[in-house]
Amino acid sequence: MNHDDDFAPPSEEEIRESERLREALEDPAKESEDADLLRAVKSAASPKALAKEELDASVESAVARARGGVVIRVAFGASLLVAAAAVVLFFVWRGPVRPTGPAPELARARSTQQLFEGHFDLQGGESARIDRIVVARADDLRENQFARWGVRTLERSESADTERRGVKR
């Protein structure tokens, strides 16, 4: 800070500020932090009885501020309520969530032929055949469920059947 500036003529802004301070000192109803500070210092140094006008003005100012606070609280309260309602709608009342985009590729009913490598023996083997069919289609059902959930994509069903040949579980 240059001390030479202390003796420089006041700027236009300084003149406006001093005018506002003067008006605030004359009229306590006008808001001014500087005026409040000066009044507080004056009251602390030489306290005096509060004039009726001053008291009325203080009360009026306080009530106006309190009304403003109520408006803010009501506005925030209402906004919070709207946001809470939206959150409830989104998370609680959202129903089944389905994946967007194209329909998932699902395994469909088809011949079980490809599960078997060669012709069947004349006798026996039926239980083993049905075992293999059930295991293969149970896999398909599980994959379908995953595909619906969007968890994983389904490999081509027929190639999957070919890979299942001879797989015993």
Place this chain on the structure above:
Amino acid sequence: MTDGRFSIAAILIASVTAGALLLARCDRQVEPPAASDDAAVVDTELLAFLSLARSHHHEATILEQSGDKRGAIDALRKITTAAKPHAGEKLPEVEEVLADAYARIADLELEIKDSENARKDVETGLRHAPDSTYFRGHLLEVYGVVEQTRAAELADAGQDGAAAEASAHALTLLRQAVDVQEGVIGRALDGGAK
């Protein structure tokens, strides 16, 4: 910031939040387009039937191994008489399982010398396997053996004409069985078995 600006900002924030959340929800509700393929999707209904068939096949195996062939046939009949999944539709898996069940029933009936019912059951089974598959080939093979057995029974009964007819039918069926199996194997080797 004045009180009015505070209120407007609060309402704006809440509105944007609510709007964004509701838009996100609407986006999740988009239904996937219908599948283009007409075939039924593998579902719990189909699995339930297949599981039932599996249980009865194993039940039949236990009964058969204990010598109760009629009990085994009864167990297998529970597959053929069970309610089928997706009523009105013919699911390949269900048809093939039925074909295999009828083939096994016919085979068991042959073992208890009931060739007449064996013939009826194998013919019913063939209606469930109209295409060239191992299942049809297997049924034709069983049918051939049924006719061969009938030919022997007819010959024993002195009905030589009917016996010769049944024997010729058996030969035809067994050759058809071979043709079907070779066809299936050929397609499989070409990589297009269906």
